[in-house]
Amino acid sequence: MKRLDLGSIMRLGELGDFIIPFTLRAVSDLGIADLLIDGPMSVADLAAKTQAHEHSLHRALKALACKAIFTETEPGVFALTPLAEPLRSDHPMSLKDVFTLLPSDAQAWAHLSHTLRTGEPAFDQAHGTDYWTYLAAHQDESVRVDLWMRSINHLHLRTVLPYFAWGELSTLVDVGGGNGSFLAGLLTKYPQIKGILFDLPHVVAGAGLFLQPVKDRAEIVPGSFFDTVPPGADAYVCKTVLPGFSDDDVVRILANIAAAMRPDSVLLLLEAVLPPGDDYDVAKLFDVHTMVLTGGAHRTTERTAQLLNRAGLSLTEVTPTPTLTILRAQLSATGSDS
Ligand SMILES: C[S@@+](CC[C@H](N)C(=O)[O-])C[C@H]1O[C@@H](n2cnc3c(N)ncnc32)[C@H](O)[C@@H]1O
Incomplete structure (x- = not known):
């Protein structure tokens, strides 16, 4: 078996990261997807409407966008993508309450x-x-x-x-x-x-x-x-x-x-x-x-x-x-x- 298999190393890097799951849940809990139903919105407006910290929210959304969950249509402006759609609370099979960040669960997983x-x-x-x-x-x-x-x-x-x-x-x-x-x-x-x-x-x-x-x-x-x-x-x-x-x-x-x-x-x-x-x-x-x-x-x-x-x-x-x-x-x- 090839030891220096860069493809596997990169793939494992993606599979092993808990950054996307945590970020997805925290952003979903803010209700960002609902705010984008009528079209793209600036991070400044999203942060104001959710009482979030603008720069932190921007960084989180950029991380999700690199996995096609939301997209940055122009600098500092985000829109829904097919992967973000189920995070809307009005989606018929909404996953908004499924991808929630429950601190007690997260603390348990740390053990x-x-x-x-x-x-x-x-x-x-x-x-x-x-x-x-x-x-x-x-x-x-x-x-x-x-x-x-x-x-x-x-x-x-x-x-x-x-x-x-x-x-x-x-x-x-x-x-x-x-x-x-x-x-x-x-x-x-x-x-x-x-x-x-x-x-x-x-x-x-x-x-x-x-x-x-x-x-x-x-x-x-x-x-x-x-x-x-x-x-x-x-x-x-x-x-x-x-x-x-x-x-x-x-x-x-x-x-x-x-x-x-x-x-x-x-x-x-x-x-x-x-x-x-x-x-x-x-x-x-x-x-x-x-x-x-x-x-x-x-x-x-x-x-x-x-x-x-x-x-x-x-x-x-x-x-x-x-x-x-x-x-x-x-x-x-x-x-x-x-
Ligand atoms: C994973 S949930 C499933 C709930 C439901 N059947 C469903 O699918 O939506 C397990 C359920 O078992 C219930 N449960 C746990 N201990 C119980 C007990 N001693 N007597 C009755 N229900 C209990 C919980 O309150 C919880 O609602």
Whole structure:
């Protein structure tokens, strides 16, 4: 292998830099893309409208422009580019709230070597408490995480819903359903379904806003899935929840869902599944993110099937979608394996 491979050195330089990700997020948080909707604007005006420091903002925008995120149309004047468009808050698939700079996340990432050495979540090392307890005590950041989830949910509603026969359901519980934005989208599309949003009290506290358009068919139930889950629904949805937890915790959550299910209920796990091999798959990136924040893990289909079995459930169908995979399960005829 050639030692002095300049192409690889330059490429690694680009892949290894955290300058663009941080700059992108901080600039996105300022709302710069929204200010450029009607056309190019000077940095002086952008800085004045966002209470930013003009020279610093200019330097940040120049760095992004060299990656085609914004363009400097003339010295000191910037415009949107195709890559900057999704940072607009009015974009149908807006990533503005996804590319947000959450200081608590960034501090956790700075402790990644702790995770690599010990297997413990970097978040706990950085903050002295676990991710969920931290968010419960920091309402401002919890709200930003909610907005992040709402944006991701726009993408998931569009890409996942076409792959399951939701029209056959009358009742559904969204277990760990967050702020209700996924359930709201689902109920809007399927007016025959009555849904329950089930999540921790401080999380569902803000859900009324999202569920307002479907409030006649949506019930909000606060609680912990480590205690109990609302019983007797046709379907239990658990979307991007289990990767946040250890294997043993997942079995406890699944066992509580199983205890709530009727014999003919269906459980739908919607999550990113780890594929084998070296090919790019966002699940491999999310897996490290999960490891840093909560200490959980994304899993292969086989691993999830084993955890389902331990909780008295059987995996019956696996349906990939352009984003998440739908893992369908039902109560095992024989009950729990553990
Ligand atoms: C990654 S979020 C996914 C939220 C939602 N399913 C979605 O896809 O938008 C994980 C959710 O699990 C919830 N959660 C964590 N611990 C919980 C518990 N003990 N009981 C119920 N929900 C919990 C969190 O509050 C959060 O809303």
